Amino acid sequence: DVVMTQSPLSLPVTLGQPASISCRSSQSLVYSDGNTYLHWFQQRPGQSPRRLIYKVSNRDSGVPDRFSGSGSGTDFTLKISRVEAEDVGVYYCMQGRHWPWTFGQGTKVEIK
């Protein structure tokens, strides 16, 4: 199975400051169609996961533009330009290139 490795696993952030989460895959996530199937999900406390970003850098409808995704091949990053209180939760990267799809361990974002 493809191993997804996130860092850091815990991320205390001051309100209004930026945050960055790294995600690395053990295999390339590029498919023959040219797409890279790496997605980001947010799970707020007590809630179901919510997709934020799909195919590396495409932000979902309704997701604030302070969230952005980047990367290629096996190295990816989720950035929050200015953290707000509602951003508290656990963030997961997930690969959809190789079955079984696999998630990173999750990064817990909290406010300092």
Add this chain to the structure above:
Amino acid sequence: EVRLVESGGGLLQPGGSLRLSCAVSGFTFSDYWMTWVRQAPGKGLECVAHIKQDGTEKYYVDSVEGRFTISRDNAKNSLFLQMDSLRVEDTAVYYCGRDRWGAGMVDFWGQGTLVTVSS
């Protein structure tokens, strides 16, 4: 409004069986791949099973292969997960999710249903 509502969870002993359901509304069910993802208490997310729009392709994670069966009824806008030979390690919240393209791009999730396997 897109809705996915799971049901069927509960408490049961190892070796038992359970059938989870996911009732959907607000979108054309037959246009989407559907996925079951689980989350053990305090743990991360794990994709369990995935099914194509017409049910002709099904995929399972190794840990449930041969014990779980994913199915769907497009006429009734429903997704199912038959879980047999349950183990303690199957204890988790089970979420259903829709995926338009079958590449992990689950864009809507249900609220989840808790399955607890304990003696």
